[in-house]
Amino acid sequence: MMIWDNLESEYVDRTTTSKERYEELQKHVPAGVASTYRAWDPHPFVIDRAEGVYLHDIDGNVYIDFDMNNGAGMVGHTHPVVTEAVKNQLDDGTLFTHPHDLLAEAATELKKRWDAMDLIRFTNSGTESTMHAIRIARAYTGKNKLLKIEGSYHGVHDAVLISKSTPEGKLGHPDRPAKVIESEGIPEEIAETVEIAPWNDLDGVETIMREHMNEIGALIVEPIVMNVGVTQPYQEFLQGLRELCDEYGVAYIFDEVKTGVKVAPGGAAEYYGVKPDLVTLAKSIGGNFPVGAFGGREEIMRTIEDGAAHYGTYNGNPLVLRAVTTVLRDVLTESAYQHVNDLGEKLAAGYEDIMADTGITGHVKNVNSQGIVHFTDERIDNYRDYLEHIDPEFHENYWFAMLNQGVLPHPHHASQQWTISIQHEEKHISEHLEAFKNVAPRLAERQ
Numbered sequence: 001m002m003i004w005d006n007l008e009s010e011y012v013d014r015t016t017t018s019k020e021r022y023e024e025l026q027k028h029v030p031a032g033v034a035s036t037y038r039a040w041d042p043h044p045f046v047i048d049r050a051e052g053v054y055l056h057d058i059d060g061n062v063y064i065d066f067d068m069n070n071g072a073g074m075v076g077h078t079h080p081v082v083t084e085a086v087k088n089q090l091d092d093g094t095l096f097t098h099p100h101d102l103l104a105e106a107a108t109e110l111k112k113r114w115d116a117m118d119l120i121r122f123t124n125s126g127t128e129s130t131m132h133a134i135r136i137a138r139a140y141t142g143k144n145k146l147l148k149i150e151g152s153y154h155g156v157h158d159a160v161l162i163s164k165s166t167p168e169g170k171l172g173h174p175d176r177p178a179k180v181i182e183s184e185g186i187p188e189e190i191a192e193t194v195e196i197a198p199w200n201d202l203d204g205v206e207t208i209m210r211e212h213m214n215e216i217g218a219l220i221v222e223p224i225v226m227n228v229g230v231t232q233p234y235q236e237f238l239q240g241l242r243e244l245c246d247e248y249g250v251a252y253i254f255d256e257v258k259t260g261v262k263v264a265p266g267g268a269a270e271y272y273g274v275k276p277d278l279v280t281l282a283k284s285i286g287g288n289f290p291v292g293a294f295g296g297r298e299e300i301m302r303t304i305e306d307g308a309a310h311y312g313t314y315n316g317n318p319l320v321l322r323a324v325t326t327v328l329r330d331v332l333t334e335s336a337y338q339h340v341n342d343l344g345e346k347l348a349a350g351y352e353d354i355m356a357d358t359g360i361t362g363h364v365k366n367v368n369s370q371g372i373v374h375f376t377d378e379r380i381d382n383y384r385d386y387l388e389h390i391d392p393e394f395h396e397n398y399w400f401a402m403l404n405q406g407v408l409p410h411p412h413h414a415s416q417q418w419t420i421s422i423q424h425e426e427k428h429i430s431e432h433l434e435a436f437k438n439v440a441p442r443l444a445e446r447q
């Protein structure tokens with residue numbers, strides 16, 4: 001990816017210690033990072049510490065953080081109430097491999113938010129949540145195939161790492177997206193257990209479901225495709241899928257790892273008023289602690305008592321469940337949502353105004369705390385639109401330009417969105433927009 005000359009050199013000059021440390025890190029961990037997405041050219045900045053809405057790197061640069069740990073930080077960094085609760089738990093034990101009351105407390109808080117969840121199990125990540133939800137969906141329906149949406153991301157277990165970021169030229173027919181395995185080391189045979197469907201095309205989904213009606217037991221969707229920007233469903237699409245799942249005997253899974261507790265207290269299920277059979281969660285339910293959960297209809301969840309495996313040493317440990325209960329009960333309150341939603345609207349409107357004033361072609365997609373700017377006038381309604389209309393290089397230059405202004409606008413990639421945390425304030429939105437105003441003329445010139 002080409003970074004415009006002085007943008008790259010400015011970044012490199014500001015991050016000389018990061019560069020050295022990153023070279024050292026690569027001797028110890030592959031690509032110098034703990035998750036491969038975190039490696040990018042010329043080198044990522046290396047973190048010293050985080051506090052509130054700020055990230056401090058080891059060169060002393062400070063960034064206002066709208067990445068918020070890939071959306072895991074709706075409460076912001078080091079939220080004092082969450083930190084205090086977790087500190088107290090440290091003295092009472094951090095891991096029990098026997099039952100304890102926090103399981104019920106945390107589950108109760110989630111059940112208040114999601115009608116769809118009669119029963120809940122806790123995990124340690126989004127990956128584990130989707131893996132288990134898919135397993136029990138198969139166990140319940142007795143049908144082995146998974147239906148997955150082209151371009152959606154659901155973590156890193158084998159069955160979902162198919163057709164997540166299919167390159168142009170390998171897409172196949174729009175009605176029949178090709179199955180493309182995303183990683184070396186995943187057996188080819190896995191693709192035989194998965195079918196890929198287009199997003200926002202109900203007829204397309206139905207055709208595939210009908211054709212494989214005796215095989216497809218689970219449909220997993222990101223109810224807003226958050227790994228393709230903030231790609232919302234058409235009106236009635238999610239409800240349409242609900243009806244198709246009922247008709248064809250398919251368990252309907254909402255992967256709310258990114259949308260859960262962020263687009264509304266009860267996630268996308270509440271936002272769109274649609275009731276899936278199963279919901280998967282992680283990220284912001286834990287206030288920056290590593291946790292996941294899956295839950296759903298009682299008869300499906302009871303398959304866990306009847307042969308469908310869900311085990312794990314760290315599942316539901318009291319340390320993270322203390323965080324979950326505190327986040328859900330005491331921190332993400334009604335007024336916190338009001339605050340975040342207002343800021344989201346202001347940020348989106350500010351971007352639109354600056355683009356209009358400076359002649360940049362683009363539009364903002366915004367759902368409460370989540371938003372993204374696409375530098376195109378074309379609609380982005382699915383993965384193929386994204387591939388066709390988004391210029392990743394232009395976006396990358398916007399991203400570096402913002403970084404050089406001290407604003408981390410979102411995780412590193414044109415497909416990713418900002419998260420506004422409850423610790424952001426009006427002044428952070430103003431500073432974000434001020435930074436964009438500073439870089440906009442340059443972007444307008446190059447577009």
Ligand SMILES: Cc1ncc(COP(=O)(O)O)c(C=O)c1O
Nearest residue numbers: 125126127153154155257258282
């Ligand atoms: C929608 C969705 N599902 C699942 C996952 C995987 O979660 P984790 O990284 O906690 O394994 C992610 C991660 O970004 C995600 O965005």
